[in-house]
Amino acid sequence: AQKITQTQPGMFVQEKEAVTLDCTYDTSDQSYGLFWYKQPSSGEMIFLIYQGSYDEQNATEGRYSLNFQKARKSTNLVISASQLGDSAMYFCAMREGEVLTGGGNKLTFGTGTQLKVEL
Amino acid sequence: DGGITQSPKYLFRKEGQNVTLSCEQNLNHDAMYWYRQDPGQGLRLIYYSQIVNDFQKGDIAEGYSVSREKKESFPLTVTSAQKNPTAFYLCASSYRGPIYYNEQFFGPGTRLTVL
Numbered sequence: 001a002q003k004i005t006q007t008q009p010g011m012f013v014q015e016k017e018a019v020t021l022d023c024t025y026d027t028s029d030q031s032y033g034l035f036w037y038k039q040p041s042s043g044e045m046i047f048l049i050y051q052g053s054y055d056e057q058n059a060t061e062g063r064y065s066l067n068f069q070k071a072r073k074s075t076n077l078v079i080s081a082s083q084l085g086d087s088a089m090y091f092c093a094m095r096e097g098e099v100l101t102g103g104g105n106k107l108t109f110g111t112g113t114q115l116k117v118e119l
Numbered sequence: 120d121g122g123i124t125q126s127p128k129y130l131f132r133k134e135g136q137n138v139t140l141s142c143e144q145n146l147n148h149d150a151m152y153w154y155r156q157d158p159g160q161g162l163r164l165i166y167y168s169q170i171v172n173d174f175q176k177g178d179i180a181e182g183y184s185v186s187r188e189k190k191e192s193f194p195l196t197v198t199s200a201q202k203n204p205t206a207f208y209l210c211a212s213s214y215r216g217p218i219y220y221n222e223q224f225f226g227p228g229t230r231l232t233v234l
Contacts, residue, residue: 045225109161
């Protein structure tokens with residue numbers, strides 16, 4: 001079974017509108033972390049936002065926020081006020097196991113969503 | 120400026136040749152990682168290392184080898200045993216922990232084409 005599922009291969013959004021990118025995950029661990037990365041056409045991966053499994057509030061970082069629904073095992077990325085520079089591939093990733101005790105930091109990535117922002 | 124460098128950006132090799140991809144970081148991170156990305160796919164972990172002189176196989180280690188002789192460097196060798204080596208290769212690093220986020224920082228990548 002896929003550990004990280006991103007069901008939207010491509011999305012279009014108009015400039016200044018908000019867009020939601022979906023991500024569901026599968027784990028039996030109680031402690032885990034969820035990451036979102038942006039990959040522009042240049043190829044480099046840029047860290048956007050993080051949600052820990054024990055976090056009670058949804059994470060926010062500027063125009064990025066997460067809609068974290070633990071019972072449904074989903075962590076959707078919301079980008080508000082889209083800009084042309086937001087056009088990129090977006091990846092959801094998961095780290096399983098304890099972080100604060102210095103455990104491994106391996107990530108499992110989804111297949112990504114290609115976002116295109118239009119005028 | 121601190122960061123991760125990968126060289127070269129583009130690499131062409133003939134089939135059957137081994138090739139080594141370079142990855143250097145000056146972020147003082149203990150852990151380093153190699154990922155492979157194929158078109159339309161996510162990243163898949165090849166090898167990772169949490170400390171010098173120690174490394175573990177990831178999900179797709181067959182046909183690859185690594186070394187970690189220095190904290191700053193984690194070179195990846197794509198051997199002739201790798202059946203389909205043409206791909207985009209990304210190197211990353213992170214603190215070993217315990218740190219709350221502990222996100223991985225990525226290099227710019229090397230695009231390997233085997234002719």
